[in-house]
Amino acid sequence: MKILIINGSPKGKQSNTLKLARAFADGFSEACSSELEELTVRDLDIRPCLGCFSCWRKTPGKCVLPDDMAGVLEKLVRADLVLWSFGLYYFSVPGKLKLLIDRQLPLALPFMDASSASGSHPSRFDLRGQRHVLISTCGFFTAEGNYQSVTAMFDHFLGKGRYETIFCGQGELFRVPELRERTDAYLAFVKKAGREYAGNGIQEDTRAGLGELLYPREVFEAMADASWGIEKESGQKEDPAYVFTRQMAALYNRASYAGRDRVLQMDYTDIGKCYQVVLKKDGYEVLKENFLTFTTRIVTPLTVWQDIAAGKISGQDAMMRRLYRVEGDFDLMLHWDEVFGAGSSPKEAAKPRRAGEKGPSFLCVLLPWITFWAATAFDRSVGAYLSIGVCAAMGIIFLRYRKTLYDAVSAAAVLGLSAALLADPSLYRFLLPTSYLLFGLLWSVSCLLRVPLTAWYSMKDYNGDKALENPLFLRTNRILTLAWGVLYLLTGLWTFFLMGTPAAPFLTVINNILPVFLGLFTAWFQRWYPAHYAAKAF
Numbered sequence: 001m002k003i004l005i006i007n008g009s010p011k012g013k014q015s016n017t018l019k020l021a022r023a024f025a026d027g028f029s030e031a032c033s034s035e036l037e038e039l040t041v042r043d044l045d046i047r048p049c050l051g052c053f054s055c056w057r058k059t060p061g062k063c064v065l066p067d068d069m070a071g072v073l074e075k076l077v078r079a080d081l082v083l084w085s086f087g088l089y090y091f092s093v094p095g096k097l098k099l100l101i102d103r104q105l106p107l108a109l110p111f112m113d114a115s116s117a118s119g120s121h122p123s124r125f126d127l128r129g130q131r132h133v134l135i136s137t138c139g140f141f142t143a144e145g146n147y148q149s150v151t152a153m154f155d156h157f158l159g160k161g162r163y164e165t166i167f168c169g170q171g172e173l174f175r176v177p178e179l180r181e182r183t184d185a186y187l188a189f190v191k192k193a194g195r196e197y198a199g200n201g202i203q204e205d206t207r208a209g210l211g212e213l214l215y216p217r218e219v220f221e222a223m224a225d226a227s228w229g230i231e232k233e234s235g236q237k238e239d240p241a242y243v244f245t246r247q248m249a250a251l252y253n254r255a256s257y258a259g260r261d262r263v264l265q266m267d268y269t270d271i272g273k274c275y276q277v278v279l280k281k282d283g284y285e286v287l288k289e290n291f292l293t294f295t296t297r298i299v300t301p302l303t304v305w306q307d308i309a310a311g312k313i314s315g316q317d318a319m320m321r322r323l324y325r326v327e328g329d330f331d332l333m334l335h336w337d338e339v340f341g342a343g344s345s346p347k348e349a350a351k352p353r354r355a356g357e358k359g360p361s362f363l364c365v366l367l368p369w370i371t372f373w374a375a376t377a378f379d380r381s382v383g384a385y386l387s388i389g390v391c392a393a394m395g396i397i398f399l400r401y402r403k404t405l406y407d408a409v410s411a412a413a414v415l416g417l418s419a420a421l422l423a424d425p426s427l428y429r430f431l432l433p434t435s436y437l438l439f440g441l442l443w444s445v446s447c448l449l450r451v452p453l454t455a456w457y458s459m460k461d462y463n464g465d466k467a468l469e470n471p472l473f474l475r476t477n478r479i480l481t482l483a484w485g486v487l488y489l490l491t492g493l494w495t496f497f498l499m500g501t502p503a504a505p506f507l508t509v510i511n512n513i514l515p516v517f518l519g520l521f522t523a524w525f526q527r528w529y530p531a532h533y534a535a536k537a538f
């Protein structure tokens, strides 16, 4: 299969739309082995049609103009799939692409074709098997209602219903690195569409994903207006820090309102400017003066924000490297992506999860152990049977919660301990301390891995899977995981030595009370530590 992308954007390789066309071609090639060629119309020598009809009369099938168009026509005729990729220009195709379209006249025969209601010319070549997809982005918030001229033209020269379309509004967002999560999700749908197009055609759910706005209209338009950096009334150039603050504020997600207004103060140290964003129940306000008392203050040079915006460094890495300092309420930072994530919750096209499946739960890793410790304390055999029952039931619980390696290891370990206890109840003296040691080992060893144990279970409170990319979140969890690991390793040791001694009755109390204290410490530490870390800047 030969795929030909005709990139009609005057921006050449910098085209927004080209990203979509490439994603579609990628998806298509995944499903059907293909050879891809890209034509950048901007870089070709394509002159305007002279209207001389020489290609029909004097040199049939050949244009008299000595430019690159002969080569383009050759590629066009040979292609199995043509992807017409262009940004919408004045509700039509960009000028040079129109030149290319006009110059296709040699592909047609001069005679009239009576089969078309409004008149047409038959093709010089048999291109009935050729497929076409129009892929385009436009600058308005929606593609809807903006493509009538385009489809009217292609209906005539390709035939109504003989081509597929992917039209997407808010096209300029595809070049904004900060919004990549949303635009990548869209591109995943385009790729999926390409895959499906190679098979039985684009599916309804994919079409629905492609039809979704990248951002709600008011969010997009506020971002777009701010992006020009020009004041609406005076036409004066705006301070880039103010532009940046407004663009960021435009992404405010009202659903994240935490029951009270928050005032985020942005201090740009390199240019000595300061702005505030007031996050309210029904919207936001950007203040240039008459400042309020801030609830959170971020102190950093504008250049750091610009590097983050350009994708040179992630916000989390910048925080880890202490390139900015945060004062006041740190909760806003912990939920940053949610607070400034308006409209950024697209349905995933790339990685479908089992319907109704929830993220990992602490319940899954703790339940087998707690059952074993609690139940065997009362009755060795009954406790062992109960623990085996719980481990077996974990299979049902895992249908609802995403299983981690720790959940699986926990269930297997408790199963083994319970079986050993059933085989010989007198082993309890060794099995109980061993269970604590294994539990402590599980936590401690996980500290050596990229994602420590507690991170899997607490990420749901910190933006889900994305938290696993946040070094400060991982560092906080590594410390906590280690604390729990050490506690249980020590618990295993003292349980081993104190069992069977007069101090044994105190064991139950100690082994239950200490985790409660560590639990309280954990709840405090996971908020305190990131704030403490971020309050200092180099």
Ligand SMILES: Cc1cc2nc3c(=O)[nH]c(=O)nc-3n(C[C@H](O)[C@H](O)[C@H](O)COP(=O)(O)O)c2cc1C
Pocket: 009, 010, 011, 014, 015, 016, 017, 018, 086, 087, 088, 089, 090, 091, 092, 137, 138, 139, 140, 146, 170, 171, 172
């Ligand atoms: C001269 C010009 C005319 C445009 N006309 C329209 C238009 O009529 N409707 C629209 O929604 N966007 C319009 N746009 C915006 C582009 O369609 C939008 O920026 C698109 O993403 C560009 O795609 P590209 O990067 O692939 O060229 C226009 C842009 C320019 C430069």
